[in-house]
Amino acid sequence: MLEAVLVDDEAKALESLSWELSNLSDEVKVVASFTNAHEALGYLEKNTPDCLFLDIEMPIMDGFQFIKNLKNKNFPVIITTAYNQYALKALKNEAIDYLLKPIDSDDLNDTISKIKKFNSKNQTAEKLEQILLNFNSKSLDKKITINTDGKLLFLESEEILYAESDGNYSTLYLEGGQKILLTKKLKEVNQLLPSDSFFRIHNSFIVNLGKIKEFLKTDGYVVLKTNHKIPVSRQKKSDFLDLL
Numbered sequence: 001m002l003e004a005v006l007v008d009d010e011a012k013a014l015e016s017l018s019w020e021l022s023n024l025s026d027e028v029k030v031v032a033s034f035t036n037a038h039e040a041l042g043y044l045e046k047n048t049p050d051c052l053f054l055d056i057e058m059p060i061m062d063g064f065q066f067i068k069n070l071k072n073k074n075f076p077v078i079i080t081t082a083y084n085q086y087a088l089k090a091l092k093n094e095a096i097d098y099l100l101k102p103i104d105s106d107d108l109n110d111t112i113s114k115i116k117k118f119n120s121k122n123q124t125a126e127k128l129e130q131i132l133l134n135f136n137s138k139s140l141d142k143k144i145t146i147n148t149d150g151k152l153l154f155l156e157s158e159e160i161l162y163a164e165s166d167g168n169y170s171t172l173y174l175e176g177g178q179k180i181l182l183t184k185k186l187k188e189v190n191q192l193l194p195s196d197s198f199f200r201i202h203n204s205f206i207v208n209l210g211k212i213k214e215f216l217k218t219d220g221y222v223v224l225k226t227n228h229k230i231p232v233s234r235q236k237k238s239d240f241l242d243l244l
Contacts, residue, residue, distance in 0.1 A: 001026070002115060005047075006033040007040045007066065008055035008080065013101065017053060017080065020103055027112055037061040041069055048074050051115045054095075056081040067095070076118045078111055144192060146172070148182050157197045161211050161224055163189050165204040175226070201240055202233040215240075 004021060008014045014033045021028045031049060034040035037058055044052070054077055056063035063079060079098040096118050097111045143154040161173045165186035172180040172189070182189060190200050200206045207222060207230055214223040220237065221229045232240055 002028045002050040002112070002119075003031045004028050004051050004053060005040070005044065005049045006030060006053045007035075007037060007058075007063075008033075008053075009035050009037070009058040010055070011035055013055065013080075017103060020105065020108055023105070024109070024112060037066050041066070041071075044070060044072055048072060050119060051075055052077045053080055053099075054078065057083070076115050078115070144194070146180065146182065146192070148180060153180070157194060157208065158210070160193070160198075160208050161226060161228065162208060162230055163193070163198075163206040173228070199236075199240060201236050202231050205230050 006014050006017055018030050021030055032043055054063045076096040079095045082101040097114050099107055146153040159174050164171050168185055170182045170184055170186050170189045190206055198206050199209055211224045212222050213225045220232050223229055
């Protein structure tokens with residue numbers, strides 16, 4: 001049985017959709033419903049349903065803003081709206097389907113089928129991902145595993161020059177000029193990188209120790225072999241010198 005969460009600022013619309021889904025009692029169970037978008041976001045940070053039915057026209061935070069603010073996106077999103085012009089935008093904003101209000105039972109059944117297919121593919125992908133992670137962790141020549149943009153990257157330490165923070169995101173800079181944007185804070189990236197090869201020399205930077213060419217003590221910078229200049233914070237300077 002699919003566990004569904006409903007979000008709509010109109011209580012009557014929630015009741016109507018919940019009633020429609022109850023007619024598919026052997027298919028779907030509504031585990032939570034919200035008229036307040038912020039409360040829904042809080043719930044979804046701690047819980048992962050099988051699907052989310054989300055209204056577009058909501059005050060304070062509309063459906064598209066809601067999707068952008070979702071930290072946990074490991075479930076399919078279905079947009080519900082009374083306005084047909086939102087259909088294309090909905091599908092471009094990580095929704096797998098949209099339903100026009102008033103919701104037709106046949107359309108809802110089709111959507112349920114799409115949810116099942118989506119979740120089945122996702123489970124298969126997760127199993128394969130775990131197999132690859134397990135294989136890499138057992139490998140004698142262990143690589144750094146990076147999960148980004150819907151794919152797993154297996155990198156050698158020597159490929160990575162440094163990592164830079166950008167708030168809730170980070171960027172890995174590789175030899176050859178390639179950049180990889182990660183939806184992870186630098187603290188999380190630091191946990192992925194081997195501590196014997198990488199050092200966080202600044203709140204915003206982690207460097208590959210093997211790529212350092214110079215340390216400019218007066219200026220407080222390291223210069224990499226690629227001539228990138230990376231600042232060393234005062235707090236990290238002592239630890240960095242001890243490490244060297």
